[in-house]
Amino acid sequence: MTVRHVVMVPSLGRPATDFEPLYPALRAAGFEPVPVEPRPSWDGDATLHDLARDTVSQLDALGIGRFHLVGHAFGNRPALPDDEHLDTVRQVFFAPGNDPSVWRDGWMGEVAAYQRAAVLATPREDWWGASVDRVLVVQALQDAIAPPGNGRRYVAESAPHARLVEIDGAGHAMIPERPELISAALVEFLSA
Secondary structure: OOEEEEEOOOOOOHHHHHHHHHHHHHHHEEEEEEOOOOOOOOOOOOOHHHHHHHHHHHHHHHHOOOEEEEEOOOOOOOOOOOOHHHHHHHHHHHOOOOHHHHHOOOOOOOHHHHHHHHHHHHHHHOOOOOOOOEEEEEOOOOOOOOOHHHHHHHHHHHOEEEEEEEOOOOOOOOOOHHHHHHHHHHHHHHHH
């Protein structure tokens, strides 16, 4: 049987281990998660193209040619003292009532700075309309950073190849808040 790889690219400044809550459902459905850790390289002005090339080089090194790609958002976050940071994470990344302490640690400042610089160095027209034949947009309904209207707009402008799944009770962090709903949506989409 052919291994069906699912490459997992984490959010800005976050580790690929953030995707671990999705692994059991993916494996149970016959998919093999492949976490790709971001690797900053300050040898010049990086762009999103450089980050993509690094991801492909990691996959080439693993001998992976065909894969599904799952990624989380790239944004911009300030550095704060621990208590202030956790309060900000609670307000901005998590829906009310969910525990933000799972994101207390794991932040990679150097990686976030590198990724942010790459976003700023890449012309918007290089990535704004980029897409593939099939896209699943998983949109958290309590996302304060990327509000539900963003996902709805993207899908409306990208139809017919984009599908939208909205997750209630989740903010921008999403995976630690509603891993079972996200896993179900992902497995259903990848299996179709």
